[in-house]
Amino acid sequence: MNMKKLIATALAVVMIFGLVSVGFAATSELPDIEGYEFEAEVRRLASLGVIAGYPDGTFRPEDPVTRAEFAKMIVVMLGLENAANLMKGQAVSFSDVSANHWASGYINVAEMKGVVNGYPDGTFKPEASITYAEALKMILTAMGYLEDGFVVLRWPTTWIIQAAEIGLDEGVEVLADLPITRGEVAKLFDNSLTIPHVKVGEYGFEPAVLREVTIPLVGEYKEYVTFMSKLGIDKVEGIVVDSPELWSNKTGLVEVKFDSDSETFEIEDYEGLLGHAVRVWVKGSKVVGVEDLSTEEIMTGEEFADEEIAIPSDVFVNYVAAKVYKDDQEVYYKSNLIDLEDADEVAVVKSGSKVVALKALMYEDGYVDSTVEYGKTRLDLYLNTGKVSLAGYSVEYGGLVKAFSEIKKNDYVKYIADSDYKKAVVIVERPTYSTYTGKLLGVTFDNKLEFADKVFPCATSVVAKDAKAYVNTPITVYIRDGKVYKIDAAPTTEVLYGVVQAVTQRVVSGNTKVIGKILTADGVVEYQLTGTYDDAKAMVNEVVYAEISGNEATLRTLDLALPFTSVTDFKGVTSVDSTSRTINIINDDPDNKYTYTTDTLWLDAKSSSISSWTTRPVPAYEDDEVILYVDTVKDGSGSRKVVVGVVKQYK
Numbered sequence: 052m053n054m055k056k057l058i059a060t061a062l063a064v065v066m067i068f069g070l071v072s073v074g075f076a077a078t079s080e081l082p083d084i085e086g087y088e089f090e091a092e093v094r095r096l097a098s099l100g101v102i103a104g105y106p107d108g109t110f111r112p113e114d115p116v117t118r119a120e121f122a123k124m125i126v127v128m129l130g131l132e133n134a135a136n137l138m139k140g141q142a143v144s145f146s147d148v149s150a151n152h153w154a155s156g157y158i159n160v161a162e163m164k165g166v167v168n169g170y171p172d173g174t175f176k177p178e179a180s181i182t183y184a185e186a187l188k189m190i191l192t193a194m195g196y197l198e199d200g201f202v203v204l205r206w207p208t209t210w211i212i213q214a215a216e217i218g219l220d221e222g223v224e225v226l227a228d229l230p231i232t233r234g235e236v237a238k239l240f241d242n243s244l245t246i247p248h249v250k251v252g253e254y255g256f257e258p259a260v261l262r263e264v265t266i267p268l269v270g271e272y273k274e275y276v277t278f279m280s281k282l283g284i285d286k287v288e289g290i291v292v293d294s295p296e297l298w299s300n301k302t303g304l305v306e307v308k309f310d311s312d313s314e315t316f317e318i319e320d321y322e323g324l325l326g327h328a329v330r331v332w333v334k335g336s337k338v339v340g341v342e343d344l345s346t347e348e349i350m351t352g353e354e355f356a357d358e359e360i361a362i363p364s365d366v367f368v369n370y371v372a373a374k375v376y377k378d379d380q381e382v383y384y385k386s387n388l389i390d391l392e393d394a395d396e397v398a399v400v401k402s403g404s405k406v407v408a409l410k411a412l413m414y415e416d417g418y419v420d421s422t423v424e425y426g427k428t429r430l431d432l433y434l435n436t437g438k439v440s441l442a443g444y445s446v447e448y449g450g451l452v453k454a455f456s457e458i459k460k461n462d463y464v465k466y467i468a469d470s471d472y473k474k475a476v477v478i479v480e481r482p483t484y485s486t487y488t489g490k491l492l493g494v495t496f497d498n499k500l501e502f503a504d505k506v507f508p509c510a511t512s513v514v515a516k517d518a519k520a521y522v523n524t525p526i527t528v529y530i531r532d533g534k535v536y537k538i539d540a541a542p543t544t545e546v547l548y549g550v551v552q553a554v555t556q557r558v559v560s561g562n563t564k565v566i567g568k569i570l571t572a573d574g575v576v577e578y579q580l581t582g583t584y585d586d587a588k589a590m591v592n593e594v595v596y597a598e599i600s601g602n603e604a605t606l607r608t609l610d611l612a613l614p615f616t617s618v619t620d621f622k623g624v625t626s627v628d629s630t631s632r633t634i635n636i637i638n639d640d641p642d643n644k645y646t647y648t649t650d651t652l653w654l655d656a657k658s659s660s661i662s663s664w665t666t667r668p669v670p671a672y673e674d675d676e677v678i679l680y681v682d683t684v685k686d687g688s689g690s691r692k693v694v695v696g697v698v699k700q701y702k
Contacts, residue, residue, distance in 0.1 A: 080097075080104070080108070081093065081094070081097065081104050081108065081109065081110040082108065082109070083109045083110055083111065083112070084110050084112055084234070087112050087234060088234070089112070089222075089234045089235070089237055089238045089241075092234075092237045092238050092240075092241035093110060093112065093234060093237045095241055095339065095340070096237045096240055096241060097110075098334065098337055098339065099127075099282060099284075099334065099339065100127060100132075101124050101127045101128055101240060102124060102233070102236070102237055102240075110233065110234075111233060112232060112233050112234030112237075113232050113233070113234065114232060114233050115180035115181075115230040115231070115232060115233075116180065116181050116186075116230075116231060116232070116233055116236050117177060117178050117179065117180060117181065118167075118175065118176055118177055118178075118179055118180075118181045118185070119148075119152070119153075119154040119157070119158065119175075119177035119178065120154075120181075121181045121185075121186060121189065121236065122154055122157045122158050122161045122166075122167060122177075122189075123135070123154055123157040124236065124240065125161060125166055125189055125190065125193050126157045126160045126161055126164075127282075128193065128240060128243075128278045128281065128282065129160075129164065129193055129278070129281050130281040130282050130283055131160050131164075134156075134160050135156035135157045135159070135160045136156055137156070138155070138156040138159040138160060139155055139156030140155065140156070141155065141156070141159055143155050143158055143159055143162075143175075144162060144169075144173075145158070145162075145169050145173065145174055145175035145177075146172075146173045146174055147174040147175055147176065147177065148175050148177055152177065154177060158175060158177065161189075164192075164193065165192060165197075166189050166192050166193050167189060180230035180231075181230065181231060182227065182228050182229060182230060182231065183223075183225040183226065183227055183228075183229060183230075183231045183235075184206075184207035184210060184211065184227040184228060186231050186236060186239060187207070187210045187211060187214045187219065187220070187239070188207065188210045190214075190219065190239060190240070190243055191210055191213055191214060191219070193278075194243065194246070194248045194249060194278075195248045195249040195250055195251075195256070195259060196213060196249060196256065197251060200251045200255065200256055201213075207227045207228075211227060217246055218242060218246065219239065219242050219243055219246065220239070220242070221242050222238050222242070223235050223238050223239055223242075240278075243278055244277065244278050244279050244340065245277050245278075245279050245340070245342055246277065246278075247259065247275035247276065247277060248275070248276040248277060248278075258273075258275050258276075259275060259276040260273050260274070260275055260276070261274045261275060261276045261280055262274050272344075279332060279339075279340070282334075284332045284333065284334050284339055285332070285333045285334065286330050286331060286332050286333065286342075287307070287314070287330070287331050287333065288328070288329070288330045288331070288344070289307040289308050289314075289328070289329065289331075290307065290308050290326065290327065290328050290329070290365070290407060290408070291306070291307055291308075291324045291325055291326060291327050291329055292306050292307070292308045292325075292326075292365070292372075293306035293315075293325070294306075294323070294324055294325045296323070296325045296367070296370035296410070307329060307331060316331060316333075316338050324341065324343060324345075325367060325370060325408075325410060326345075326365055326367060326398075326400040326407065326408025326409070326410055327343055327344070327345040327347070327400055327402075327407075327408070328344040328345045328402040328407055329341050329342060329343055329344060329345070330342040330344060344402055345400050345401060345402045345407065346400075346401050346402075347398050347399065347400050347401070348398070348399045348401070349396060349397075349398050349399075350396070350397055350399065351394075351395070351396065351397070352390075352391055352392045352393050352394035352395065352396075352397055352411070353392060354397075355391055355392065355394070355397040355399070356391070356392040358399075360399060360406060360409075361406065362375055362382065362391070362409060363375075363406050363407060363408055363409060365407065365408040365409070366382055366391075366408070366409045366410075366411070367408070367409070367410045367411070368382070368384040368389060368394075368411045368413060369384075369411070369412060369413060369467055369469070370410065371384070371385070371469075373385075373389070373411075384413075389411075389413065391409070391411055393413065394411040394412060394413050395412050395413060395414050395465075396411070396412040397409060397410070397411050397412075398410040398411075413467075414465040414466060414467060414478075415436070415439075415465070415466055415467070415468075416434075416436070416463065416464060416465045416466070417434030417435050417436035417437070417439075417463075417464055418434060418435045418461060418462070418463055418464070419432060419433070419434060419458060419459065419460050419461060419462040419463075419464060420433045420434060420435060420460065421433045421460060422455070422458050422459075422460075424455055424456060428442060429442060430442045430444075430446075430455055432458065432464065432466075432477075434464060439464075439466060439468060441455065441468065441475055441477070443473055444468065444473050444474060444475045445473060445474045445475070446474075446475045446476075446477055447474075447475070447476050447477070448477050448478075448479070449476065449477070449478040449479070450465075450478040450479040450480050451479050451480060451481055452477075452479045455477075457479075458477075458479055459481075461481075461482075462479050462480065462481055463479070463480045463481070463482050463531075463532075464477060464478070464479055464480075465477075465478045465480075466478070482531045482532045483531070483532055483533075484529070484530065484531055485530045486527055486528065486529055486530065487502070487505060487507070487527070487528050487530060488525065488526070488527045488528075488541050489502040489503060489504075489505065489525065489526070489541075490502065490503065490523065490524065490525050490526075491518065491521045491522055491523065491524055491525075491526050492522070492523070493522055494515055494518050494519050494522065498512055498514075498515035499515075500515070500518055500528065500535055507528060507530060507533070507534070507535045508533070508534050508535070509534060509535045509536075510531065510534040510535060510536040511536075514535055514536060514537070514538065517538055518535075518538055521538065521540065524540065524541075525540075525541035526538055526539065526540055526541050527539045527540075527541050545598075545599035545600075546596070546597070546598055546599070547569070547571055547576070547597050547599065548571070548572075548594070548595070548596055548597070548609075548652050548693055548695070549569040549570050549571035549572070549576075549594070549595060549597065549652065550569065550570045550592065550593070550594055550595070550654065551567055551568070551569055551570075551587075551590045551591050551592065551593055551595055551606070552568045552569065552570050552575065552591070552592075553567070553568045553591065554566070554567050554568075554580070554584070554587045554588050554590070554591055556584055559579070564579050564580075565579065565580040565582070565583070565584045565587050566578070566579060566580065567579075567580045567587055567590075567604065567606065569595070569597060569604070570654075570665070570666055571652070571666070572652050572653065572666055573666075574666065578597070578599065578602060578603065578604035579602050579603050579604070580603070580604055580605075580606060581603055581604070581605045581606075582605070582606070587606065590606055590608060593608050593609075594608075594609050594611060594652075594680065594695050595607060595608055595609060596608075596609050596682075596693065609680075609682045609693060609695075610682055611680035611681065611682050611695065621676030621677060621678055621697075621699055622636045622637050622676060622677060622678065623636070623637040623674065623675075623676055624636055624637075624671045624672065624673055624674060624675045624676070624677055625637060625673065626673055627670060627671065627672060627673055629669075631646070632646055632647050632648065633645065633646050633647070634647065634670060634671060634677075636677060636679075645679060647670055647694065647696070648694075651670070651694045651695070651696055652666075652693075652694070652695045652696070653666070653667040653668075653669070653670055653671075653696045653698060654666060654667060654695065654696065654697050654698065655667045655697075655698055655699075655700070656697050656698065656699050667698055670696060670698070671696065671698045672700075675698050675699065675700055676698070676699040677696050677697065677698050677699075678696070678697045679694060679695070679696050679697075680694070680695040680696075680697065681693070681694055681695075
């Protein structure tokens with residue numbers, strides 16, 4: 052099992068005419084194609100009798116194909132090999148092909164079907180290598196495409212474009228006039244097996260319908276003429292009730308249910324069709340291919356619930372069949388009642404518009420507290436949700452680790468551990484952590500926490516519910532991968548702004564402490580400072596934002612910005628209104644009014660160097676000069692604008 056996205060990418064949703072690749076033949080046959088790019092296609096076409104190896108047992112996939120060889124292949128694809136055998140020895144209309152030529156019967160049939168025309172000089176050139184363009188034309192002609200059916204016919208462009216439109220050329224890239232190899236021919240024929248043949252209708256080429264049938268699981272269904280139908284291959288239709296998804300079945304066996312009966316097919320490299328309605332093509336005892344009659348849509352459990360999709364009788368949880376109680380739509384998996392809304396992923400399988408099956412992937416999860424590894428006898432994960440013992444399990448690791456020993460504390464783990472099969476999947480992620488402190492303004496209906504300048508989604512609805520008790524209160528939130536998983540009341544702190552006047556060291560209770568004197572609007576205060584002495588000394592004469600807790604202060608330098616164009620020039624005050632708390636300042640901004648508040652810190656500049664500051668009890672007077680410094684800081688009550696006014700008294 053590979054660890055692609057365990058539903059979405061473990062399956063391939065095949066088009067209605069797509070063919071699931073199936074393995075064939077023992078590896079002893081055609082040994083020179085083992086590992087070859089088109090090995091599966093070669094083996095499939097060999098099992099159908101369309102192509103064959105050489106007497107020495109090789110296939111020689113890179114050898115060119117002659118025109119005579121290709122004529123035989125196309126006649127076999129048309130199901131006319133018996134007719135070719137009857138016409139062997141008959142005169143051939145091409146001057147360079149004798150009646151006793153080994154391919155005379157095939158060339159005769161191909162000509163009569165209009166598949167080959169030969170060259171203007173009346174020759175066929177049976178031993179010449181067939182080009183890519185010639186091969187496309189012959190296959191398309193055998194499928195019903197006629198020269199006079201195209202609006203514009205220009206060799207070889209018309210045929211190349213048509214091949215691309217129907218997907219005939221998928222995986223084959225050859226210049227039009229170059230020889231095509233045996234392996235590439237096998238790929239082209241394999242692509243063509245289930246593509247509908249056409250007829251010329253009123254509006255151009257139309258799919259040729261073999262018959263219209265009713266399939267119990269699919270409903271009304273048009274069965275089109277294809278090379279597969281012309282080969283006379285038997286087919287059965289039903290729904291896949293067991294296939295290699297995770298570990299739910301016997302490896303390599305696929306069980307298909309037909310009405311009340313079921314049949315098991317052994318198919319290699321088969322996955323992704325659990326719950327799908329399929330057509331199985333069989334030749335003798337060999338499975339030739341599987342045609343997918345279903346589509347599949349992947350969604351989250353919440354999206355599934357929003358769609359209000361009725362639960363069908365076939366439900367697979369972690370790819371093991373779950374029992375469904377139709378009356379109340381409850382699903383029981385291993386005797387446990389589950390809600391598909393909680394699934395990490397739900398695959399909705401449809402045949403037409405009808406939902407025929409659901410597949411749910413449900414991980415358990417948790418954060419790693421510790422790990423214990425001791426040989427094969429101890430392989431334990433201790434998560435915040437409990438213990439997970441993996442001893443004796445076959446474990447596939449995904450995400451950031453490839454082995455148990457790489458799992459670390461605080462890793463986030465998603466896992467499936469099945470005691471019945473002793474197999475497990477463990478996917479490890481390493482979350483990013485952060486914190487944020489601010490006043491909680493509200494909790495939205497979709498479980499998001501709103502702050503003045505931030506919005507955080509909650510990891511669970513429980514966290515959001517707990518948060519509602521803190522609305523309009525400063526809190527600290529703990530964030531993991533962008534989502535809040537924990538909430539604490541913010542520590543009570545006092546906030547002040549000022550200028551650091553001096554920093555000293557003092558021995559307190561036998562320990563050296565850093566002491567700072569801070570000039571504030573209320574006078575000089577003294578606090579024990581956090582951080583180092585050198586860091587604090589660097590803040591002398593700086594305007595700071597201080598968080599006070601007890602007798603300790605944590606200082607942060609404000610990133611003060613000037614609203615003026617010049618850093619050095621003071622601006623003249625033209626008027627002051629103490630009632631409205633506004634001052635008019637001569638500056639380059641036409642809107643030169645500034646409204647001050649009680650939070651504004653006014654400082655006196657003793658000199659133009661502003662190296663020494665004192666507090667000022669009132670704002671500037673008329674004719675004074677000021678500089679306004681502005682910054683926005685975050686404290687326990689949210690975001691806050693800080694304004695510091697530096698005043699030079701008029702002289």
